Amino acid sequence: MPTPARPTAATPAATPAATPAATPEAAPITPSAVMPTLHTFFRRELRLAGGVVRRVPAGDRARAAVVVDHVEFVLRALHHHHTVEDDLLWPPLAARVPDELAPVVELMQAQHETVDHLVGELSSLLPAFRRSAGEADRNRIADLLDLLHGHLVEHLDDEEARLLPIADEHLTDAEWDALAEAGRAGTPPREMTLTFGMYQHDGDPAAIAYMLSEAPAPVRWLVPRLARRAFRRHALRVHGTATP
Ligand SMILES: [Fe+2]
Numbered sequence: 545m546p547t548p549a550r551p552t553a554a555t556p557a558a559t560p561a562a563t564p565a566a567t568p569e570a571a572p573i574t575p576s577a578v579m580p581t582l583h584t585f586f587r588r589e590l591r592l593a594g595g596v597v598r599r600v601p602a603g604d605r606a607r608a609a610v611v612v613d614h615v616e617f618v619l620r621a622l623h624h625h626h627t628v629e630d631d632l633l634w635p636p637l638a639a640r641v642p643d644e645l646a647p648v649v650e651l652m653q654a655q656h657e658t659v660d661h662l663v664g665e666l667s668s669l670l671p672a673f674r675r676s677a678g679e680a681d682r683n684r685i686a687d688l689l690d691l692l693h694g695h696l697v698e699h700l701d702d703e704e705a706r707l708l709p710i711a712d713e714h715l716t717d718a719e720w721d722a723l724a725e726a727g728r729a730g731t732p733p734r735e736m737t738l739t740f741g742m743y744q745h746d747g748d749p750a751a752i753a754y755m756l757s758e759a760p761a762p763v764r765w766l767v768p769r770l771a772r773r774a775f776r777r778h779a780l781r782v783h784g785t786a787t788p
Pocket residue numbers: 579583625629703
């Protein structure tokens with residue numbers, strides 16, 4: 545995929561871009577300040593996912609398919625988010641400021657491994673649940689999602705408090721651009737609008753404006769509206785409410 549350095553109309557950012565927002569409505573913001581907005585997607589959906597699965601009536605394969613589609617979407621996005629960080633966020637920092645960073649990076653990488661292990665286990669169980677809507681699969685998946693949520697929150701809290709301030713200080717604009725591009729490139733085009741809606745729903749409006757700051761004005765107007773609509777439609781189907 546071509547690699548524009550900044551968010552564009554077709555590719556709203558899935559990770560932060562480097563240039564501060566030029567729009568007058570956007571508050572000054574650093575690249576790393578976008579990350580907590582990305583994390584709102586994973587915090588919210590994994591807080592809710594266990595309950596969503598648990599409420600699938602045993603044997604209701606139509607409902608199980610809707611829920612499995614959703615959980616697989618969330619896990620895919622989470623895995624991608626972590627892969628980008630593993631590849632592009634931590635290695636340059638570990639090389640640049642090893643003493644300052646080593647304990648934090650080791651903690652972050654250990655947490656990613658725990659999360660990845662749970663994502664892998666869930667991914668192996670979801671196809672059978674889609675086929676059967678069986679009670680045992682349902683309960684096991686719901687419990688694993690709750691477990692994943694606990695580990696993930698701990699990891700995201702640590703990342704935001706301990707890693708991002710160091711990243712803000714030591715990553716270059718080009719490196720933030722590479723993170724943003726890798727985030728976009730790994731998001732399937734058909735999921736781009738919904739993914740942006742997932743960030744936008746609980747995200748910081750200044751961070752959302754920043755993510756679109758290099759796009760033309762009509763795009764900055766249109767993308768949030770399309771994303772809001774995609775999110776509402778999806779949330780109604782999965783959560784039964786447009787404001788989960
Ligand atoms: Fe992150």
